Amino acid sequence: MAAIGLENIRHAYGPDPKRPADYALKSVHHTFEDGGAYALLGPSGCGKTTLLNIMSGLVTPSSGRLLFDGRDVTGLSTEARNIAQVFQFPVVYDTMTVYDNLAFPLRNRRLPEAEVDRRVRETLALIDLEDRAHRKAHGLTADQKQKISLGRGLVRNDVAAILFDEPLTVIDPHMKWLLRSQLKLLHKRFGHTMVYVTHDQTEALTFADTVVVMYEGEIVQIGTPDELFARPKHTFVGYFIGSPGMNVLPVALDGARARIGAAEIALPGAPGPVEGRIELGIRPEFVRVGREGLPVAVSKVEDVGRHKVVRATLEGRPIAALIGEDEDVPAEPRVRFEPAGINLYVDAWRVELGS
Numbered sequence: 213m214a215a216i217g218l219e220n221i222r223h224a225y226g227p228d229p230k231r232p233a234d235y236a237l238k239s240v241h242h243t244f245e246d247g248g249a250y251a252l253l254g255p256s257g258c259g260k261t262t263l264l265n266i267m268s269g270l271v272t273p274s275s276g277r278l279l280f281d282g283r284d285v286t287g288l289s290t291e292a293r294n295i296a297q298v299f300q301f302p303v304v305y306d307t308m309t310v311y312d313n314l315a316f317p318l319r320n321r322r323l324p325e326a327e328v329d330r331r332v333r334e335t336l337a338l339i340d341l342e343d344r345a346h347r348k349a350h351g352l353t354a355d356q357k358q359k360i361s362l363g364r365g366l367v368r369n370d371v372a373a374i375l376f377d378e379p380l381t382v383i384d385p386h387m388k389w390l391l392r393s394q395l396k397l398l399h400k401r402f403g404h405t406m407v408y409v410t411h412d413q414t415e416a417l418t419f420a421d422t423v424v425v426m427y428e429g430e431i432v433q434i435g436t437p438d439e440l441f442a443r444p445k446h447t448f449v450g451y452f453i454g455s456p457g458m459n460v461l462p463v464a465l466d467g468a469r470a471r472i473g474a475a476e477i478a479l480p481g482a483p484g485p486v487e488g489r490i491e492l493g494i495r496p497e498f499v500r501v502g503r504e505g506l507p508v509a510v511s512k513v514e515d516v517g518r519h520k521v522v523r524a525t526l527e528g529r530p531i532a533a534l535i536g537e538d539e540d541v542p543a544e545p546r547v548r549f550e551p552a553g554i555n556l557y558v559d560a561w562r563v564e565l566g567s
């Protein structure tokens with residue numbers, strides 16, 4: 213296992229990059245600690261796979277260095293880095309049995325056959341393919357094949373890190389949940405450094421202790437699921453995490469007050485001097501709907517099970533709020549913002565509010 217250091221990594225696929233938009237990765241500087249379980253979360257095209265492939269050695273960065281436990285591995289091949297990588301789609305040897313597919317990376321490293329057998333059996337149990345061990349991989353379903361790929365990533369215990377690139381895409385939803393829980397258990401048991409790429413917040417938040425959120429080729433926030441929820445550092449993190457995402461409203465500031473049209477909202481404190489595009493962020497969980505506060509026009513109430521989502525407009529801007537399953541929206545609805553849930557953003561980045 214190793215800590216993986218990314219030192220000012222930039223990457224452009226095209227020749228002669230000039231503008232920031234020419235880079236798939238703009239500037240990434242971060243260390244994945246030894247033994248950590250990380251998710252790399254972000255929308256399609258934000259650079260997650262590029263970053264993963266730079267760590268495994270499939271892509272050489274345009275600039276910057278990659279360090280494993282402080283040692284520069286930027287110029288080393290994938291094999292020399294000793295990384296296991298599981299891709300979105302199965303990579304298996306069709307003509308080999310399931311057992312031999314799993315044994316292959318171990319026999320390659322000349323492990324004694326008894327050790328190979330022990331590890332392969334353990335892995336077969338983990339991926340629930342014991343009854344198919346001696347079947348050829350050819351003829352298995354896509355999700356069974358993907359389980360073999362996962363197994364091949366997990367069968368070795370000497371790897372520097374295990375990297376997963378949306379590995380559960382082809383797995384059916386129930387099995388997805390099971391495999392994710394097993395990965396988490398496995399991480400607890402063996403403490404591998406694991407990095408798991410996904411665009412699905414549920415997957416990221418249930419798998420990882422630390423979530424690295426990416427947006428347009430940059431890391432915008434690193435934190436625990438709770439931190440990302442409570443204090444999104446960037447408005448993108450606010451929208452992307454949570455269901456529905458954070459409300460982001462353009463406001464004008466007057467000391468510790470924010471104005472949106474004719475409505476005035478008391479902030480928990482005043483920011484320092486600010487210049488730029490100012491927005492107030494508040495999660496639907498912190499917007500109270502009742503008879504007091506700012507008048508809103510409600511357009512829809514969606515019953516989503518544990519609570520209802522109220523869709524409304526405040527001064528012409530869309531806003532979402534949550535109410536209890538048994539609550540109703542009053543005839544002349546108004547909203548109040550819980551001060552603890554108010555965040556202020558300047559040019560999309562969060563600023564602290566003084567008290």
Ligand SMILES: Nc1ncnc2c1ncn2[C@@H]1O[C@H](COP(=O)(O)OP(=O)(O)OP(=O)(O)O)[C@@H](O)[C@H]1O
Pocket residue numbers: 225226236254255256257258259260261262263411
């Ligand atoms: N081989 C390539 N050649 C040229 N451009 C590429 C190549 N691979 C990726 N890109 C571009 O680099 C950017 C980042 O892509 P990347 O695949 O890393 O993102 P991602 O977050 O993993 O997205 P997805 O979930 O869709 O795979 C995108 O604009 C993509 O079009």
